[in-house]
Amino acid sequence: MIKCKTSKEIGGMGHSKKRKEDARFIQGKGNYVDDVKLPGMLYMDIVRSPYAYAKIKNIDASKALEIEGVVAVVTGKDLEKYGLHWMPTLMSDTQMVLPTDTVMYQAQEVCAVIATSRYLARDGKEAVRVDYEPMKPLMDPFDSMDPDSPVLRSDKEGKTDNHIWHWEVGDKDKTDSIFRNADVTVKQQMHIPRIHVASIETCGCVASYNKVENHLTMYMTTQAPHAIRTVIALVAGHVGLTEEKIRVISPDIGGGFGGKVPVYPGYVIAIAVSFLTGAPIKWIEDRSENLQADSFARDYHITAEMAGTKEGKILATRFKVLADHGYTDASANPSKFPTGLFSIGTGSYDYGASHMEADAVYTNKPPGGVAYRCSFRVTEAVHAIERMTDVFANKVGKDPAQLRMENFIKKEDFPWASPTGWLYDSGDYHAGLKMAMDALNYDQLRIEQAELRKEGKLMGIGISTFTEVVGAGPSKDFDILGIKMFDSAEIRVHPTGKAIARFGTKSQGQGHETTYAQIIAEELGIPMENIQIEEGDTDTAPYGLGTYASRSTPTAGAAAAMAARKLRDKAKKIAAYLMEVSEADLEWEPGKFYVKGAPEKVKTIQEIIFAAYTNHPPGMEGGFEATHYYDPPNLTFPSGAYICVVDIDPETCHIKIRRFVAIDDCGNIINPMIVQGQVHGGLTQGLAPAMYEELIYDKAGNILNGTLMDYLVPTAVESPHWETGHTVTPAPHHPIGAKGVGESPTVGAPPAIVNAIVDAVKHLGIEHLEIPVTPFKLYKELKKVGYFEE
Amino acid sequence: MTKTITLKVNGTEHTVEVEPRTLLVHLIRENISMTGTHIGCDTSSCGACTILINGKSAKSCTILAVQADGKEIATVEGLATAEGLHPIQEGFHLNHALHCGFCTPGMMMRAVEMLEKNPNPTEEEIRWGISGNLCRCTGYNNIVKAIQWTSAKMQGKELPSTEPEFV
Numbered sequence: 001m002i003k004c005k006t007s008k009e010i011g012g013m014g015h016s017k018k019r020k021e022d023a024r025f026i027q028g029k030g031n032y033v034d035d036v037k038l039p040g041m042l043y044m045d046i047v048r049s050p051y052a053y054a055k056i057k058n059i060d061a062s063k064a065l066e067i068e069g070v071v072a073v074v075t076g077k078d079l080e081k082y083g084l085h086w087m088p089t090l091m092s093d094t095q096m097v098l099p100t101d102t103v104m105y106q107a108q109e110v111c112a113v114i115a116t117s118r119y120l121a122r123d124g125k126e127a128v129r130v131d132y133e134p135m136k137p138l139m140d141p142f143d144s145m146d147p148d149s150p151v152l153r154s155d156k157e158g159k160t161d162n163h164i165w166h167w168e169v170g171d172k173d174k175t176d177s178i179f180r181n182a183d184v185t186v187k188q189q190m191h192i193p194r195i196h197v198a199s200i201e202t203c204g205c206v207a208s209y210n211k212v213e214n215h216l217t218m219y220m221t222t223q224a225p226h227a228i229r230t231v232i233a234l235v236a237g238h239v240g241l242t243e244e245k246i247r248v249i250s251p252d253i254g255g256g257f258g259g260k261v262p263v264y265p266g267y268v269i270a271i272a273v274s275f276l277t278g279a280p281i282k283w284i285e286d287r288s289e290n291l292q293a294d295s296f297a298r299d300y301h302i303t304a305e306m307a308g309t310k311e312g313k314i315l316a317t318r319f320k321v322l323a324d325h326g327y328t329d330a331s332a333n334p335s336k337f338p339t340g341l342f343s344i345g346t347g348s349y350d351y352g353a354s355h356m357e358a359d360a361v362y363t364n365k366p367p368g369g370v371a372y373r374c375s376f377r378v379t380e381a382v383h384a385i386e387r388m389t390d391v392f393a394n395k396v397g398k399d400p401a402q403l404r405m406e407n408f409i410k411k412e413d414f415p416w417a418s419p420t421g422w423l424y425d426s427g428d429y430h431a432g433l434k435m436a437m438d439a440l441n442y443d444q445l446r447i448e449q450a451e452l453r454k455e456g457k458l459m460g461i462g463i464s465t466f467t468e469v470v471g472a473g474p475s476k477d478f479d480i481l482g483i484k485m486f487d488s489a490e491i492r493v494h495p496t497g498k499a500i501a502r503f504g505t506k507s508q509g510q511g512h513e514t515t516y517a518q519i520i521a522e523e524l525g526i527p528m529e530n531i532q533i534e535e536g537d538t539d540t541a542p543y544g545l546g547t548y549a550s551r552s553t554p555t556a557g558a559a560a561a562m563a564a565r566k567l568r569d570k571a572k573k574i575a576a577y578l579m580e581v582s583e584a585d586l587e588w589e590p591g592k593f594y595v596k597g598a599p600e601k602v603k604t605i606q607e608i609i610f611a612a613y614t615n616h617p618p619g620m621e622g623g624f625e626a627t628h629y630y631d632p633p634n635l636t637f638p639s640g641a642y643i644c645v646v647d648i649d650p651e652t653c654h655i656k657i658r659r660f661v662a663i664d665d666c667g668n669i670i671n672p673m674i675v676q677g678q679v680h681g682g683l684t685q686g687l688a689p690a691m692y693e694e695l696i697y698d699k700a701g702n703i704l705n706g707t708l709m710d711y712l713v714p715t716a717v718e719s720p721h722w723e724t725g726h727t728v729t730p731a732p733h734h735p736i737g738a739k740g741v742g743e744s745p746t747v748g749a750p751p752a753i754v755n756a757i758v759d760a761v762k763h764l765g766i767e768h769l770e771i772p773v774t775p776f777k778l779y780k781e782l783k784k785v786g787y788f789e790e
Numbered sequence: 791m792t793k794t795i796t797l798k799v800n801g802t803e804h805t806v807e808v809e810p811r812t813l814l815v816h817l818i819r820e821n822i823s824m825t826g827t828h829i830g831c832d833t834s835s836c837g838a839c840t841i842l843i844n845g846k847s848a849k850s851c852t853i854l855a856v857q858a859d860g861k862e863i864a865t866v867e868g869l870a871t872a873e874g875l876h877p878i879q880e881g882f883h884l885n886h887a888l889h890c891g892f893c894t895p896g897m898m899m900r901a902v903e904m905l906e907k908n909p910n911p912t913e914e915e916i917r918w919g920i921s922g923n924l925c926r927c928t929g930y931n932n933i934v935k936a937i938q939w940t941s942a943k944m945q946g947k948e949l950p951s952t953e954p955e956f957v
């Protein structure tokens with residue numbers, strides 16, 4: 001049980017408070033972007049390229065323009081006149097808004113049709129005729145590295161190859177020397193496939209430019225409204241849209257998972273058209289457009305190696321990555337981190353040397369990548385280390401749980417400096433794994449497995465004991481386009497003791513309206529029911545970099561606590577004045593100050609707040625408001641121990657997850673119900689790439705599964721009943737000791753599942769399986785090792 | 791060319807002029823301005839648009855508005871009454887069966903019909919029963935729990951705990 005400092009009525013940290021935001025969602029009163037309707041609004045639809053790589057010879061819009069209700073067709077050439085045909089990506093690369101001459105991937109935006117209704121815009125789109133001259137696309141990133149390959153980004157002056165950047169970290173010489181002298185080394189090539197967040201709400205916007213006031217209101221599906229406002233100002237400042245003239249409103253969002261961080265061409269076209277026509281422009285993409293054109297996630301080809309002793313002590317790791325970014329690097333990473341936080345890949349283990357390097361290349365695929373419910377490339381890193389730990393355990397003949405226990409960083413060794421430069425804040429890895437093993441009766445399972453094998457049955461147990469890194473981030477290292485990655489909270493308390501608080505983050509389902517209120521309730525003793533939370537309007541909320549990478553609790557949550565503490569200090573001064581005692585004589589109990597040794601002399605927080613407006617001490621500023629911009633001193637390092645048990649049908653290769661136990665440590669818990677809910681959701685999004693999801697392209701550049709009919713998002717049937725639990729190791733440097741949790745399960749689950757499947761078949765000679773592990777893939781591998789008799 | 795149709799939505803009669811090609815979901819969202827019914831795909835895969843037509847759950851993105859002529863439609867907006875929330879709404883709220891809320895209206899409408907036909911479903915029946923509705927946020931555990939809770943509530947049985955089993 002979690003101990004709470006506050007009463008149930010106050011509802012501070014640790015209470016499973018039901019969510020405040022639910023009321024509107026369960027009654028159909030949410031306000032998502034497609035629900036926004038403005039007078040005189042026009043609709044936009046986008047013509048997209050059927051080819052992965054082609055020259056545009058001609059765009060003939062005449063037939064479209066003949067349709068009554070079609071108002072305009074906008075091409076790249078039109079935008080070029082205003083210098084709006086290209087835009088910068090968050091990674092300082094460049095991306096086409098609309099092409100003037102070449103398309104670089106299938107489903108790329110070619111031109112936009114504006115009409116008086118959704119249906120007429122679609123009619124117009126069908127009527128536009130585009131002549132293409134197809135070229136042979138580069139679809140394989142290894143081909144892109146070939147010096148003889150054509151240069152895709154010839155628009156960039158002086159570009160002679162398809163290489164984007166090289167990155168490396170760690171001590172190469174030390175690592176190489178350990179590898180040369182080690183008893184045991186293992187090596188595995190693996191691909192973390194291209195996948196898509198597929199939030200159930202797609203992306204869209206309503207851009208509404210007011211000519212008279214030269215002011216743009218932009219309703220859009222964005223996880224980072226303030227950052228977007230700044231980006232729009234950077235892109236469109238030269239046509240007079242400066243930052244004070246832009247208001248970004250992020251209404252309710254139907255899931256984000258990283259896919260709603262980037263600026264997509266559709267948004268920019270809508271703004272441009274609204275700017276030119278003066279009419280509000282609505283653009284809502286279809287699901288298929290969303291899957292085919294919006295940012296992908298992952299797509300890392302990794303060569304992973306581990307060196308160790310024959311007794312099973314890990315000594316070093318070496319990872320080499322080839323990253324396929326599509327035709328532009330449109331990742332959503334902090335600017336100084338081209339591979340995101342991939343260097344967390346040394347894992348939860350105590351060893352002193354690692355070397356990691358990555359190269360990124362252009363291909364004729366859609367640009368990206370975003371996180372897919374993951375803190376900047378942590379999933380790729382965790383997959384590599386957790387898979388390699390099993391490969392290594394197998395090689396030295398040790399039980400994977402035992403090997404992990406022997407290699408974990410010990411609880412007392414935190415803060416722990418990793419060989420790639422992180423300072424892990426805290427953790428208790430042994431406790432987490434033990435708890436997960438006890439929940440399943442691990443030893444008994446191993447006995448059962450041995451017996452089943454004798455009967456020819458396939459059962460496997462897989463472990464993943466991962467360390468996440470979230471809460472970006474400290475401003476000395478973390479920025480996006482130069483803007484430091486702090487986050488903010490502003491609390492205003494009204495005379496009657498009720499409050500409104502605003503944040504620079506933006507919930508997409510995480511429950512901020514409830515959890516932020518609980519943090520403030522914890523610190524101020526005002527009941528959480530009386531604290532209204534608002535986010536997503538850049539005109540009213542303080543500046544912040546938004547919600548992704550599990551950063552809201554570590555940054556904005558901390559800001560809320562700090563702002564509330566400023567108010568509590570003020571409350572103390574007022575209480576001392578009201579009770580005519582010195583501040584040193586006062587004691588705080590959630591909701592009131594009382595005089596030490598005389599608990600009957602007491603002022604409630606509500607009385608104190610009222611006094612702040614009616615009877616405040618001379619010389620003190622009136623009112624009861626505070627703002628805080630929180631710059632974290634370090635990131636936070638949540639961790640988890642997951643165990644998966646699978647049974648495999650030896651004939652159909654159907655893989656059934658019998659049990660899945662997830663023990664998470666996200667530090668102090670604000671709302672157990674919400675944390676558990678986040679873990680459930682993250683686990684299903686971990687299951688998805690492990691067994692179902694992958695964006696597949698053929699050699700000609702066609703996407704083969706670009707609709708929800710064949711891109712397999714797990715349903716309630718594929719998703720097992722998740723069993724969850726937790727350990728608590730507070731983040732020592734964080735004001736409320738919380739670490740963040742939304743993504744841990746997505747990061748940690750895939751290797752647990754794959755390790756379980758491999759464990760079920762490793763006695764047949766299979767050492768590794770690429771994700772997604774489908775029954776057909778497993779069948780082919782089993783066939784290769786001669787499992788099926790003819 | 792348009793066609794005039796008359797249909798009842800949540801008990802109120804509407805006479806609307808629509809193009810024959812208009813999808814029912816667009817009629818509900820745009821002509822009748824009830825935006826609780828959502829659109830999440832273009833291949834009838836997600837269920838965000840699920841409503842009831844004469845009591846049977848249907849994906850309103852896959853039906854033409856003209857096919858609903860003369861029919862009774864129920865949407866999420868019609869679940870609550872003057873007496874309060876429908877048990878399925880309570881069940882979803884108390885069991886934390888929604889995060890972003892985008893799948894929620896469709897999911898609840900589907901569950902309402904399922905419970906009508908099978909008041910006491912097993913976990914497996916619930917999972918298959920909602921397998922035409924995708925949720926990207928919750929991992930389904932709590933949706934299953936919410937439907938079980940609602941089933942107990944609607945039958946006047948003892949209510950299961952709504953606390954998280956997060957030990």
Ligand code: FES
Nearest residue numbers: 830831836837851
């Ligand atoms: S909108 Fe996806 S099934 Fe109707």
Ligand code: FES
Nearest residue numbers: 889893925926927
């Ligand atoms: S709650 Fe977000 S899709 Fe279900």
